[in-house]
Amino acid sequence: MAGRPTFYLTSAIPYANGAPHIGHAYERIASDAISRFKRLDGYDVLVMSGMDEHGQKMQQTAAREGLTPQGLADRTAGQFRAMASALNVPADDLIRTTDPRHAACAQELWTRMAAKGDIYLSTYAGWYSVRDEAYYDEGELTLHADGRRLAPTGTPVEWVEESSYFFKLSAYAERLLDHYARQPDFVTPEAYRNEIVSFVSRGLTDLSISRTTFDWGIPVPGDPKHVMYVWVDALANYLTGTGFPDPAAERSRFWPAQVHNIGKDITRFHAIYWPAFLMSADLPLPHQVVVHGFLFNKGEKMSKSVGNVIDPMALAETYGIDQLRYFFLREVPFGQDGNYSHEAIVNRINADLANDLGNLAQRSLSMIAKNCGGLVPTPGAFSDADQAILAQADGLLAAARSQMQGFALHGMIGDIWRVVAEANRYFATEEPWIKRKSDPARMNTILYVTAEVLRAVAILTQPVMPGSMARLLDLLGVPPEARDFAALGPNHRLAAGTALPTPAGIFPRFVEPDA
Ligand code: ME8
DSSP: OTTSOEEEEEEOOOBTTSOOOHHHHHHHHHHHHHHHHHHHTTOEEEEEEEEBOOSHHHHHHHHHTTOOHHHHHHHHHHHHHHHHHHTTOOOSEEEETTSHHHHHHHHHHHHHHHHTTOEEEEEEEEEEETTTTEEEOGGGOEEOTTSOEEOTTSOBOEEEEEEEEEEOGGGGHHHHHHHHHHSTTSEESHHHHHHHHHHHHTOOOOEEOEESSOOOSOEETTEEEEEEOHHHHHHTHHHHTTTTTOTTOTTGGGOSOSEEEEEGGGHHIIIIIHHHHHHHTTOOOOSEEEEEOOEEETTBOOOTTTTOOOOHHHHHHHHOHHHHHHHHHHHSOTTSOEEEOHHHHHHHIIIIIIIIIIIHHHHHHHHHHHHSTTBOOOOOSOOHHHHHHHHHHHTHHHHHHHHHHTTOHHHHHHHHHHHHHHHHHHHHHHOHHHHHHHOHHHHHHHHHHHHHHHHHHHHHHTTTOHHHHHHHHHHTTOOGGGOSGGGOSGGGOOOTTOBOOOOOOSSOOOOOTTO
């Protein structure tokens, strides 16, 4: 492990009050692709996931369903585990906020903030949205026709008046602004950064960080009548993942995290509260808060009441795990909102996967099976056309790294598929099936070059479609230890004479069930 740069990536820990939906699936798929990319690129990677199991919302939902909050948390944790395995998005660990190691971490964070003089006891009187687990100022609210006050997110708020500990958030506005200025990509994409900067520029008020009217939470150190505000508790999970507060913990080397991957509705918590808590506790700040957009069902927000919530497991079942992963990452420019529709996903499966990549692999590999004795053919001297397409494949790693610098997963896939399109043109122009009789040596070279381009494409596409690309690399005879990015390029070309397995299709066309 020593010597390799660390890369610690977290996803938001979902509220344990409901089953996984497509937004959760999307976030985990993106996190998984980014972390697989870094692993293949030689980093020492830690990927965390978890469950946000405390708070008033949990207590209320459990009561409605006739469960204990812990019973509800256990049920939901099981559903999220099943989703992670169905989507092939493993994590190194799962931090459940009801876990004792997490309570110890959150309490230590609190104790350090208190020792700094940043926590004081007072009374909170104001508006709270249980659904958002967030406080709102009067000025942010709108009045609904039925008389209810609504938060900017559209959720109802209730008046709360109770004894509460406060965090001196107001004292951190200047330091936060200074941090955003010194580290301009702390919040990315830029549009979200700008929102945060303008919000903090208007000044911050102190934050209520404990509750006394329910007890489903982590007790405040020294005053157990209070439980911690669920966001103090939840954000601390990122430290729990590294074994905090034990400085000798095996994973302590992973703090500060490189990436907190989150959705756009929770930017304030991650880009304002969290760095302020860490500054108060004298802990290093994460490098980046990477914000993704929301997925909509044909332009509509998914909600239980509208009845258009999509179960990600059902989608994986219908279309295939990798097909779904590819669709999300290719179709939605990372950072922007995106849409899901049956037509759009079928189009991607049939055009990009079955036609562009699947056909090229199938045609070239079956020609090798039939005409080259099932062995990687020996190439002759490379023509200009051969060299041009190989150079394009060799250039992909630098392009992919540069796209990943800005988390442009869609851009990376776009770059790879441009080379796939180019390879299809090369294959069609070079006509190896005609050379079979007239110039078998040239046929061998064309098939070799095509297989070598496919090798580069498959290695680089592993983060997006790990299962299918493993199968393609098997078909290309690439051994498991030669599948990371260090194996790309001219020094590790396919070995002529390697025996290949019988070719098999990797991406079937999607056929409508009633067609
Ligand atoms: O916010 N499209 O949990 P959560 C894309 N417990 N992403 C979406 C989405 C959609 N339609 N809906 C939600 C919480 N998300 C807190 C997090 S972290 C310390 C605590 C994203 O279950 C959302 O933005 O409501 C968030 O990043 C994640 O799913 C979990 O949302």
